[in-house]
Amino acid sequence: MGMNDASPDVAPIAVVVAMESELQHLLHLTTPVREAREGPWRDRFVMAGDVPLIALCCGIGMVNAAAGTEHIVSRYAPRAVLNYGCVGAHRRDILPGDVIIGDGAVNHGAVHILANGDEYFPGQEYQFAGEEVAQTELATDPVLRDLTIAAARDWAPDPWPQGLNLPPGIEQRPPQTHVGRVGSADQWNQAHTRIDTLHARHRTLCEDMEAAAIAQVCARHGVPFMTVKDVSNNEYHVLTELVGEIDVLPAEEVGRRAAELLVRTIARIGMG
Numbered sequence: 001m002g003m004n005d006a007s008p009d010v011a012p013i014a015v016v017v018a019m020e021s022e023l024q025h026l027l028h029l030t031t032p033v034r035e036a037r038e039g040p041w042r043d044r045f046v047m048a049g050d051v052p053l054i055a056l057c058c059g060i061g062m063v064n065a066a067a068g069t070e071h072i073v074s075r076y077a078p079r080a081v082l083n084y085g086c087v088g089a090h091r092r093d094i095l096p097g098d099v100i101i102g103d104g105a106v107n108h109g110a111v112h113i114l115a116n117g118d119e120y121f122p123g124q125e126y127q128f129a130g131e132e133v134a135q136t137e138l139a140t141d142p143v144l145r146d147l148t149i150a151a152a153r154d155w156a157p158d159p160w161p162q163g164l165n166l167p168p169g170i171e172q173r174p175p176q177t178h179v180g181r182v183g184s185a186d187q188w189n190q191a192h193t194r195i196d197t198l199h200a201r202h203r204t205l206c207e208d209m210e211a212a213a214i215a216q217v218c219a220r221h222g223v224p225f226m227t228v229k230d231v232s233n234n235e236y237h238v239l240t241e242l243v244g245e246i247d248v249l250p251a252e253e254v255g256r257r258a259a260e261l262l263v264r265t266i267a268r269i270g271m272g
Helices: 020-028 061-076 143-154 192-202 210-220 258-267
Strands: 015-016 033-036 042-048 053-058 080-089 100-106 126-128 130-133 137-139 177-184 204-208 224-234
Touching: 015 061, 015 258, 020 042, 020 053, 020 080, 020 126, 020 143, 020 258, 033 224, 042 126, 042 258, 053 061, 053 130, 053 258, 061 080, 080 210, 100 143, 100 204, 100 210, 100 258, 130 258, 137 210, 143 177, 143 224, 143 258, 177 192, 177 210, 210 224, 224 258
Parallel strands: 015 053, 015 080, 080 224, 100 177, 177 204
Antiparallel strands: 033 042, 042 053, 080 204, 100 137, 100 224, 126 130
């Protein structure tokens, strides 16, 4: 099977997410066609209107994200790869329920720890002995980014549940949409000084554990990539309890707003 696996006329769009709790929101907005199993991967073929999609839950983390994306790109040759899911905010004014339209992704974990303990981030040109180690800063596809921005113009995300992951002193407001960078690494940062450093260094609005890895695999294959995130937590306001079962990520909320915007974007992409 190749690019025509989902439709005889057009290559599918792939959607890669980290968690089943995130993926369920896309599945509720699309029509199921069939499923396929290959090794650890469960490929879900669905239709968003008349647009064929292949949805994959890759698992949490950079390695899972890269492996899942490599599978779906090499197996089905999608015309684009879209990613969505929940993130933690990198600015105090970005609140749970807000949506981030990614204009780029950066692997902020690709740092050198120097002998004196300082950090050196090599940036885009990450090479060693003349060999490229990785692309650490990757822009999203400008056409997909602009379509997503256009899809958000007349759209208002659903209100975030009152008081969820917010202290009483923060006034609840309608969710907002932001455009900016998504930071990725196998980290969950809570220290305010660390988040401030990452935001200052990379101009990131939020952090996840997948987007930059997906972007890197797409870049190597020359496949357009776009990411849309919704904010589930802001450690400046409420520290997440990371020991034991984490209930800060309610399944009925995480990824729901990002999935809705992504479906609106897919409608604009259409069959072209």
